[in-house]
Amino acid sequence: MKTRGHKPASLRRRLFVFLALAGILVIISLLAPLLCPNDPNATSAADMNRPPCAEFPFGTDRYGRCVCSRVLMGSRTSIYSAVALVAMTFAAGTALGLMAGWYGGAVDSLVMRLADILLAFPQMVLAIAVAGILGGGMFNAMLAMGITGWTLYARLARAQALTLKEEAYVHAARLSGCSSWTVMTKTLLPNMLGPMLVTAATQIGVMMIGIAGLSFLGIGVTEPQAEWGSMINTSRAYLQLAPWAVLAPAAATILTVMIFNYLGDCLRDYLDVEVAR
Amino acid sequence: MLKYIGKRMVHLIFIMIAVSFLTFLLMYLSPGDAAAKKLNAQGVAVSEEVLEKTRESMGLNRPFLVQYGDWALHALRGDLGVSYKDGFPVTDKLVRGLRCTAILALTSLALALLTALPLSILSALHPDSLLDNLTRFFSFVGNSMPNFLISVLLMYFLCVRTHLLPLVANESIKGLIMPCLALSIPICGRFIRQFRAEMLEQLGKPYVSGARLRGVRQRYVLQSVLHNASISMLTIIGLSIGTLLGGSVVIETIFRWPGLGKLAMDAISNRDYPVIQGFVLITSTVYVLINLLIDIAYSWIDPRLRETGGGA
Numbered sequence: 001m002k003t004r005g006h007k008p009a010s011l012r013r014r015l016f017v018f019l020a021l022a023g024i025l026v027i028i029s030l031l032a033p034l035l036c037p038n039d040p041n042a043t044s045a046a047d048m049n050r051p052p053c054a055e056f057p058f059g060t061d062r063y064g065r066c067v068c069s070r071v072l073m074g075s076r077t078s079i080y081s082a083v084a085l086v087a088m089t090f091a092a093g094t095a096l097g098l099m100a101g102w103y104g105g106a107v108d109s110l111v112m113r114l115a116d117i118l119l120a121f122p123q124m125v126l127a128i129a130v131a132g133i134l135g136g137g138m139f140n141a142m143l144a145m146g147i148t149g150w151t152l153y154a155r156l157a158r159a160q161a162l163t164l165k166e167e168a169y170v171h172a173a174r175l176s177g178c179s180s181w182t183v184m185t186k187t188l189l190p191n192m193l194g195p196m197l198v199t200a201a202t203q204i205g206v207m208m209i210g211i212a213g214l215s216f217l218g219i220g221v222t223e224p225q226a227e228w229g230s231m232i233n234t235s236r237a238y239l240q241l242a243p244w245a246v247l248a249p250a251a252a253t254i255l256t257v258m259i260f261n262y263l264g265d266c267l268r269d270y271l272d273v274e275v276a277r
Numbered sequence: 278m279l280k281y282i283g284k285r286m287v288h289l290i291f292i293m294i295a296v297s298f299l300t301f302l303l304m305y306l307s308p309g310d311a312a313a314k315k316l317n318a319q320g321v322a323v324s325e326e327v328l329e330k331t332r333e334s335m336g337l338n339r340p341f342l343v344q345y346g347d348w349a350l351h352a353l354r355g356d357l358g359v360s361y362k363d364g365f366p367v368t369d370k371l372v373r374g375l376r377c378t379a380i381l382a383l384t385s386l387a388l389a390l391l392t393a394l395p396l397s398i399l400s401a402l403h404p405d406s407l408l409d410n411l412t413r414f415f416s417f418v419g420n421s422m423p424n425f426l427i428s429v430l431l432m433y434f435l436c437v438r439t440h441l442l443p444l445v446a447n448e449s450i451k452g453l454i455m456p457c458l459a460l461s462i463p464i465c466g467r468f469i470r471q472f473r474a475e476m477l478e479q480l481g482k483p484y485v486s487g488a489r490l491r492g493v494r495q496r497y498v499l500q501s502v503l504h505n506a507s508i509s510m511l512t513i514i515g516l517s518i519g520t521l522l523g524g525s526v527v528i529e530t531i532f533r534w535p536g537l538g539k540l541a542m543d544a545i546s547n548r549d550y551p552v553i554q555g556f557v558l559i560t561s562t563v564y565v566l567i568n569l570l571i572d573i574a575y576s577w578i579d580p581r582l583r584e585t586g587g588g589a
């Protein structure tokens with residue numbers, strides 16, 4: 001029915017290519033301090049707004065800091081924070097959704113009503129308000145995105161648990177005397193993990209954009225810590241003088257988000273599962 | 278039908294009570310003392326005596342639930358307090374901002390829909406054609422670009438490099454171009470992706486093959502396909518309203534568009550809490566109401582849903 005027009009072999013190849021690309025990005029961010037051509041935080045009045053040259057591959061910003069080094073160091077902030085945020089919301093949401101679906105009744109109502117209420121706020125609006133009130137910082141920005149982020153996984157896990165609950169092997173496990181905990185972790189969880197992980201993979205790009213957006217507004221990661229969103233924000237006033245200070249982090253953001261988004265798509269096609277949005 | 282709408286209205290009331298409670302709680306839990314924040318926002322020197330008097334006059338010495346009840350009752354009557362910064366009523370500020378944001382958001386939504394609908398229909402009808410591949414590429418790129426990045430890139434290429442457009446948005450058509458593009462490109466990307474998938478799904482269903490075998494003309498086949506796809510398309514549009522409202526904060530701040538989002542960001546930098554509170558409350562109300570209307574529209578589109586009374 002689904003005309004995707006791709007042979008599984010080419011699907012697998014695509015998946016490996018993008019897994020490798022994402023792996024390279026992670027390695028670059030791990031090795032960032034070694035790869036930096038200059039000290040990312042060293043300011044120099046003599047080198048203000050210098051165009052790209054041998055010493056500064058992407059030029060310098062208005063404080064004379066090396067843009068290339070800051071983009072490299074910024075990759076840590078962007079990639080780690082997005083991956084960590086997805087991992088935490090995934091764990092919390094899956095646990096809550098699984099319990100809601102398995103136990104039903106009051107637990108179900110409590111978790112799902114809470115999710116309903118949080119979904120009444122547009123995600124970025126609530127994130128901006130929370131981060132704005134708490135006053136910036138990476139932790140607060142992640143908290144602001146995470147408040148609504150877990151609901152996606154909770155709803156998905158609950159729906160999966162409700163379907164799986166009626167399967168014969170779950171009944172069998174229950175009848176053989178397994179506790180709720182064993183049934184949930186040993187039989188339900190492994191069977192729902194596929195679609196859930198794919199959803200999580202597609203969310204990495206979304207979270208990256210969210211955190212960068214908060215930093216761009218000045219209520220996420222703040223100076224002097226290098227982060228692409230805040231770099232673009234502080235350099236955009238000098239767009240006419242030093243466009244490279246904006247274009248380098250912009251290119252890095254687009255490239256990274258694209259690679260992670262495409263990886264999510266490949267995973268989805270490869271495992272052939274529906275993804276929650 | 279009426280029963281269904283009534284049920285949804287009751288649900289809406291509960292959701293709004295919870296939303297207003299959370300909004301109030303957010304400000305209540307915010308670090309620092311509200312009286313000190315108010316005095317700081319006004320630039321008044323803070324002494325213990327003045328602070329105590331301000332606390333008393335703001336009613337901050339009352340229990341939490343009493344404070345919430347008082348605030349919620351006033352909010353129901355359209356009174357969201359006064360701005361800490363300049364003493365103007367928050368509601369007036371919000372209404373003025375809402376107008377500007379509505380212009381920006383609705384233009385962007387229209388732009389996104391006008392681009393996404395024809396492109397996604399054409400590319401679903403001709404899968405793997407050149408047009409389909411180009412459309413998918415555009416939608417993928419659009420989906421991967423944060424709106425602030427599009428704004429800055431547009432500014433660089435259209436203002437700094439070519440001087441085609443003014444840097445600061447004004448209410449003329451020319452001033453609207455860049456903010457609208459920046460707001461609509463990511464949404465358009467997502468629309469194309471999801472509309473195309475939905476169209477493909479519908480086109481693969483037996484009723485389509487049946488109609489085609491019977492020699493029904495393409496136009497009529499497409500009509501029923503679109504009718505059936507419109508329910509999930511509406512859902513996608515409803516969800517995008519949240520993205521539009523969140524995105525407008527970023528876009529309005531960049532282009533200095535005098536809407537709700539700019540109001541909120543100014544309020545955040547001034548620690549003007551009543552305005553932030555009002556902003557969160559009004560945007561979620563708009564979001565919830567639009568999604569309620571969409572839910573009601575489902576049963577108008579699909580008569581089957583009228584019987585069961587449930588949304589899609």
